[in-house]
Amino acid sequence: MVPRLNPLTLLAAAAAVLVMTTAASSWAVSLTVASGAVALAAALGRARRVLLAGGAILAPFWLSLLVMHGLFYPEGRTVLAGWGPARVTAEGIGFAFDMGLRTSAFVLVLMLFSFSVRVPDLVAALATLRLPPQFGYVLASTLMLAPIIAVRLHTVRQAQESRGLVVEKGLGSRLKAVRLQMVPLVLGLVHDAGTRAQALDARGFRRAGPRTSYREVHDSAAQRFFRWAILLLAGAAVVLRIVASASGGGPA
Amino acid sequence: MSQPSLTLPTPGQQEGRNRRLLELLGAAAIAATFLFLVLTQPADIAGGLGSVSALVALGGFLLGAALLIVGVLPTLPTSTVVLMPVALVLNIVLGQLMGTSGLPFYFDAIGTVLIAVLAGPAAGAATGALSSIVWSFINPTVLPFAAGAALIGFLAGTAARYGLFRRFYLAPVAGFATGILAGVVSAPIAAFVFGGTSGAGTGAIVSAFRAMGDTLLAAITKQALISDPMDKAIVFAIAAMLVYALPRRTTFQFPFVRRCNVLAGKKPVQKDS
Structure with missing residues (x-):
C-alpha cells in the first residue's frame, strides 16, 4: 500500500x-x-x-x-x-x-x-523537484555507507588488537585506543572517497541539467x-x- | 548524425551569482530568526507553549539550512561532495565509539569540522546542515538544530581560512569560541521547540539555573555556555589531529587547503598546474 x-x-x-x-x-x-x-x-x-x-x-x-x-x-x-x-x-x-x-x-x-x-525512491522523487543531484547522492550514500563503515571499524579494531591493543580502565589507555582505531579508519575512508570522486567525475557527476533515471516513481x-x-x-x-x-x- | 557537444558545459556567471544569493539568503534567514526569537521571548514563554516562537524557530532555521544546502552543494568539487557522506557517518559512528568508551562527551561534529578544514566555510556549513537532515532519519530530534550545525561548520572553515589550524594549540581555542556561538544559537531551539534538553546531565544544569529563577531560555543558554565550548574545543583538537595524520598528498588535493595555506608545513612538489 x-x-x-x-x-x-x-x-x-x-x-x-x-x-x-x-x-x-x-x-x-x-x-x-x-x-x-x-x-x-x-x-x-x-x-x-x-x-x-x-x-x-x-x-x-x-x-x-x-x-x-x-x-x-x-x-x-x-x-x-x-x-x-x-x-x-x-x-x-x-x-x-x-x-x-x-x-x-x-x-x-x-x-x-x-x-x-x-530511500532510493525518495532520492529519485527529490530529483524531480530540481534539487541539486548532490543532495540525493549525500542522503542515499550516507544511509548506505553506515553499515559498511561499521564493518570497517570492526576490522580495524581486530587488526589493532592482533597487534597488541588492550583497552584498560584508565583514561589514557582509552584515549590511546580511540586514537589507534580512528586514525586508520578515517585515513582509509578519505582515501576511498578520493577514488570514488574520480570515478564519478569520469561519469559526468557534476553535469547540470536533466538526467535520466532507471527508477520510475509512481505519481498521480x-x-x-x-x-x-x-x-x-x-x-x-x-x-x-x-x-x-x-x-x-x-x-x- | 549531428551530436551535441560531448564536453560538459561550464556553469555561467549568472548561475554562480544566483548560488551566492541563495547562500546569503540562507545566512540572513538564520540570523533574522535568531534575532526574532531573542527579542520576543520574554513575553512569549511565560504564557505556555510559545507556539509562534516554535513555528518561527522551526521554519526560519530549516529554511536557512535548506537555502544554504541548495546554494552551496552544486558549487563544490566532486572530491568534497564524495567526502560528505563519510563525514556524516563519522559524526554518527565516532559519537557511538565515544559512547562505548565511557567518556562523558558526545562528539557529533567531528566530520563536519574535518570537511570545513579541508574544503572551507561554505562546504562546512552545508555539511553541518546536511548532517542534521540525514541524521533525522534515525533521530528526528536533531532536525531543528540544523542551523546550529551549519554555524559550527562555517565557523570551523573560517578558523581554518585564517590559519588557526596552522598551530595545534590554536585549534581548541577556535573550537571554544565556536562552541559559545553555536550554543547561543541552538538554545532557542531547545527552549521553544522542545521545552528543555534531552540529556540527564544537561537537564540537571538547566534545573539548577531554573531553581535560581532564570527564564527557560536564559537557563538553557547558560547550560549551553557550560557544555558546548568544552565539547567543541575537544572536537576541533581531534579534527586537527586527524587532518595532520592524513598524508600530505591527500590533504593537498583540496584547493582550499592549497590556496589558503590552511596547514602548517611545506607544500608537496606540484606536478600539475
Whole structure:
C-alpha cells in the first residue's frame, strides 16, 4: 500500500501534520497525532520498530522534562508540594506534559515516515523537484555507507588488537585506543572517497541539467493535488495561529 | 548524425551569482530568526507553549539550512561532495565509539569540522546542515538544530581560512569560541521547540539555573555556555589531529587547503598546474 504512494506525498503529509500540531499547540491534538502515528504504524505492521526507536529517544527526554519542569518552574503559582528550593507546581507539570506530548508527536510521525519511505525512491522523487543531484547522492550514500563503515571499524579494531591493543580502565589507555582505531579508519575512508570522486567525475557527476533515471516513481494527479492541498492547509494553520496570538494581545 | 557537444558545459556567471544569493539568503534567514526569537521571548514563554516562537524557530532555521544546502552543494568539487557522506557517518559512528568508551562527551561534529578544514566555510556549513537532515532519519530530534550545525561548520572553515589550524594549540581555542556561538544559537531551539534538553546531565544544569529563577531560555543558554565550548574545543583538537595524520598528498588535493595555506608545513612538489 505504502510503496504505491509517492515519497513526496508522504513527506508533505508528515511535514504538514507536524506544522499543524505545532500551530494547534494543544496537548489533545498532540496526543491524537502521536497515537494516530502509532496506530498507522500498527496498521502497516511497523509498530514495533517505530515504538522501539521512538521510545529510545523519547524516554530520556520525558524523564528530563519531568524533573526539570516538575520540580523547578519559577513561573508556577499553584504549589502542590515543596522541598526547599524544589517545588512541584501544577503549571510546571502541565508545561512538561504539553512539551512532552508535542515532541512525542514530532518524533513518532518522523519515525513512521523514515521507516515507511524507501530511500532510493525518495532520492529519485527529490530529483524531480530540481534539487541539486548532490543532495540525493549525500542522503542515499550516507544511509548506505553506515553499515559498511561499521564493518570497517570492526576490522580495524581486530587488526589493532592482533597487534597488541588492550583497552584498560584508565583514561589514557582509552584515549590511546580511540586514537589507534580512528586514525586508520578515517585515513582509509578519505582515501576511498578520493577514488570514488574520480570515478564519478569520469561519469559526468557534476553535469547540470536533466538526467535520466532507471527508477520510475509512481505519481498521480490526485497525489499532486493532495500535496498542494495539505501544504496549503498547514500554511493556513500557521497564519491562523499568528493572527490569533497577535489579536489576543499575547501568546495563547 | 549531428551530436551535441560531448564536453560538459561550464556553469555561467549568472548561475554562480544566483548560488551566492541563495547562500546569503540562507545566512540572513538564520540570523533574522535568531534575532526574532531573542527579542520576543520574554513575553512569549511565560504564557505556555510559545507556539509562534516554535513555528518561527522551526521554519526560519530549516529554511536557512535548506537555502544554504541548495546554494552551496552544486558549487563544490566532486572530491568534497564524495567526502560528505563519510563525514556524516563519522559524526554518527565516532559519537557511538565515544559512547562505548565511557567518556562523558558526545562528539557529533567531528566530520563536519574535518570537511570545513579541508574544503572551507561554505562546504562546512552545508555539511553541518546536511548532517542534521540525514541524521533525522534515525533521530528526528536533531532536525531543528540544523542551523546550529551549519554555524559550527562555517565557523570551523573560517578558523581554518585564517590559519588557526596552522598551530595545534590554536585549534581548541577556535573550537571554544565556536562552541559559545553555536550554543547561543541552538538554545532557542531547545527552549521553544522542545521545552528543555534531552540529556540527564544537561537537564540537571538547566534545573539548577531554573531553581535560581532564570527564564527557560536564559537557563538553557547558560547550560549551553557550560557544555558546548568544552565539547567543541575537544572536537576541533581531534579534527586537527586527524587532518595532520592524513598524508600530505591527500590533504593537498583540496584547493582550499592549497590556496589558503590552511596547514602548517611545506607544500608537496606540484606536478600539475
